[in-house]
Amino acid sequence: MENVATYAELGKYLGAGLACIGMAGAAMGVGNVAGNYLSGALRNPSAAASQTATLFIGMAFAEALGIFSFLVALLLLFAA
Amino acid sequence: MATQAHGEETGGLVFHPMDQFIVKPLFGDGPIHWYTPTNVTLWLMLAVLVIWLLFVAGTSGRALIPTRIQSMAELTYGMVHKMVEDVTGKDGLKYFPYVFTLFCFILFANLLGLLPKSFSTTSHIAVTAVLALAVFLGVTILGFIKNGAHFLELFWVKSAPLALRPVLAIIELISYFVRPVSHSIRLAGNVMAGHAVIKVFAAFAAIAAIAPISILAIVGMYGLEVLVAVIQAYVFTILTCVYLKDALHPAH
Numbered sequence: 001m002e003n004v005a006t007y008a009e010l011g012k013y014l015g016a017g018l019a020c021i022g023m024a025g026a027a028m029g030v031g032n033v034a035g036n037y038l039s040g041a042l043r044n045p046s047a048a049a050s051q052t053a054t055l056f057i058g059m060a061f062a063e064a065l066g067i068f069s070f071l072v073a074l075l076l077l078f079a080a
Numbered sequence: 081m082a083t084q085a086h087g088e089e090t091g092g093l094v095f096h097p098m099d100q101f102i103v104k105p106l107f108g109d110g111p112i113h114w115y116t117p118t119n120v121t122l123w124l125m126l127a128v129l130v131i132w133l134l135f136v137a138g139t140s141g142r143a144l145i146p147t148r149i150q151s152m153a154e155l156t157y158g159m160v161h162k163m164v165e166d167v168t169g170k171d172g173l174k175y176f177p178y179v180f181t182l183f184c185f186i187l188f189a190n191l192l193g194l195l196p197k198s199f200s201t202t203s204h205i206a207v208t209a210v211l212a213l214a215v216f217l218g219v220t221i222l223g224f225i226k227n228g229a230h231f232l233e234l235f236w237v238k239s240a241p242l243a244l245r246p247v248l249a250i251i252e253l254i255s256y257f258v259r260p261v262s263h264s265i266r267l268a269g270n271v272m273a274g275h276a277v278i279k280v281f282a283a284f285a286a287i288a289a290i291a292p293i294s295i296l297a298i299v300g301m302y303g304l305e306v307l308v309a310v311i312q313a314y315v316f317t318i319l320t321c322v323y324l325k326d327a328l329h330p331a332h
């Protein structure tokens with residue numbers, strides 16, 4: 001019986017660690033948004049200021065999915 | 081310095097980065113009911129107090145040449161006003177007071193949470209979920225009042241081929257109902273993650289060999305957290321504006 005509890009504990013920590021891989025995707029997404037914004041802004045600086053709101057919306061959407069993986073890790077560690 | 085590492089008897093470095101988010105009653109150790117004043121209520125009230133100081137007491141002079149506090153309040157007001165006008169359009173300005181209230185409240189709750197020994201209220205999904213659900217319900221009801229059944233055209237993408245539309249409708253419907261979830265968790269997750277990272281570095285500061293590095297890292301993270309606090313308040317309000325735009329003009 002003790003073994004089962006230990007393995008469940010092990011699985012929880014492993015799962016939390018694996019969930020953090022999802023943050024790599026969010027990192028790429030946010031970097032992509034910011035990088036493309038910058039390259040567009042350097043080509044046409046006069047249009048850059050009007051697009052900052054779009055930049056932040058895009059970043060927020062990309063980042064939300066990374067936050068979801070962080071949430072899964074937290075749920076595994078503290079709520080499962 | 082050694083306050084974080086209170087696990088020496090096990091030999092390892094034990095620290096509790098999530099302990100800062102525990103809700104405690106302000107007086108005594110009794111059980112927490114819905115009416116119990118806790119550290120959450122204290123810091124939520126302090127956020128309201130600071131907003132009052134800045135926007136009511138700070139601008140009470142109504143000087144033609146504004147004082148520093150008055151011009152801070154005016155700049156914030158102007159920024160959010162422009163944001164609502166740009167994103168939602170002229171007819172969205174009717175809802176500007178609510179959006180501005182949201183922005184100020186989240187901004188000051190975030191910033192007050194950064195003070196040492198304070199409690200960051202926006203790190204709790206319970207707090208942000210109420211804010212996000214209020215926006216979600218308000219926007220949905222507003223959409224049906226303003227457009228009636230035409231509001232459902234939001235899910236029926238007219239520009240797509242007819243065969244694809246049912247599939248898109250399901251995807252749009254799911255993404256519509258995920259909105260309050262992502263809206264609230266984005267704010268809570270960002271604030272919580274940043275504070276937890278600072279606490280982890282604070283625990284490493286107890287080890288003399290790497291203490292300088294970790295203290296420098298705390299300074300860097302703190303600067304980043306100030307940025308995150310402002311940006312997340314901005315993002316929360318701008319997404320509110322986007323949802324409001326969808327409700328007022330569902331057919332794009």
